Amino acid sequence: MANLGGPSPAKRRLLMRTTEAIMLYGAEVWADSLRYHKYRARMEAVQRRGALRISSASRTVSGPASQVIAGTIPIYHQALERRRIKMRKAEAILPITIVKREEREETICRWQADLVCETRGRWTALIIDDLKAWLERKHGEVNYYLTQFLSGHGYFRSFLVQIGKATDPECRYCGIEEDDVCHTFFTCPQWVSMRRSAEEVIGTLRPQTIIHEMIRNKSSWDAMAVFVASVLKAKKLDGRWEEEGDE
Template sequence: MPNVGGPRLPSRRLLVAVSKATLLYAAPIWSCVTTKKTYLDSARAVSRTMALRLIRAFRTISDDAERALSGILPIDLGIKGKYLASEGHTQLEIREWIRGVWQTRWEESHRGRWTYKLIPELTEWADCKHKTVDYHMTQFLTDHGCFRWYLFRFRHVDTAQCLYCTDADCTAPGSSRRGRNSWRWVTSQPERPGCRYDGGQNRLGRDSRDHRHHDEL
């Protein structure tokens, strides 16, 4: 499935649900073989592909950020959950255990830290009923963005020059630059300056910036 176009989010969720059910079929029986890294890595690769297609992300996204955005459990926790269910544990107990372990991993990870700043609590994100993740929202939440400098890095374009300003290192989302030459995009990362304009005096705070981009993307 392509990142832009293709099935909409509900259809992607349905396809992922079917694929996940197939992947975890009879997991309590074969869960013991996942102690071997080779077998577990094979299952992880399938799970990662599902998550990437669901959230329309670049392949360069970290595993931790990809799982957080997609809401797809780390495959080892999914397998363990199936096994615990076969041993008589309640779904509530299993859910609480899985979420606790997953949250701990998310907090201790060194990857996907931009995404962690925006989504520190996985439970709140997972339980959000109105969240919609598309291609542009994913790029914002992962700090990748559909930027010329990023595409140039992987030789997808001929130049890193921004299409909307004169900064070759511009890191502001394209949709936020169109028709907005009077304001200044400020990121929370000093080493990654954003798009700066000659007449821009307005500095958006974190809260207002988040709302603006949720509306625009």
């Protein structure tokens, strides 16, 4: 997994917006054609590549999960939003700024509804369960390590099993549970002292509330970012999570 270093997520996001602006040219007219899978798939592939770069995600992360992590609204929804705005602009009932704000909220609701039915990226959907709050947060950038935490794709044996590079997902540190993202950051006794440092700032770490805490408080975001990076760097360094066979 390369993705360390290079332009910041904010710069990558800016590049993505430029690409999206080109893709969305005339969307008011052709938005409906994106109901056909073959047209939508082409644009989604471009957008997915951008989302993976913004979030420094592994190429194995699904389109829906990478878009949530990167905060890039699916092109299909952006196109429909443009068409709705154009129609309401013609009606001229409300000022355009209000129309745009309302339609963006509608878009996020529709996107959130899509994710409820989506089978890919379930871990991401579990922890980032409020898209509006996630997208409108005032602080906090994702990075190579946080993206592993948000996607579950990274230095975890269960992930190696998922991509066919290991057969046994058991945690090589405690031998108690499967080494997946949830176990690593929330329960594995190996990382208890690092976890305690984060909990002194955030309170008890729980998958259902951690993102809300991180969004609510910048110091919580920073403490979690340090905890996640420390654990993953330690795992990377000792390589025990990658080893096969009995020890």
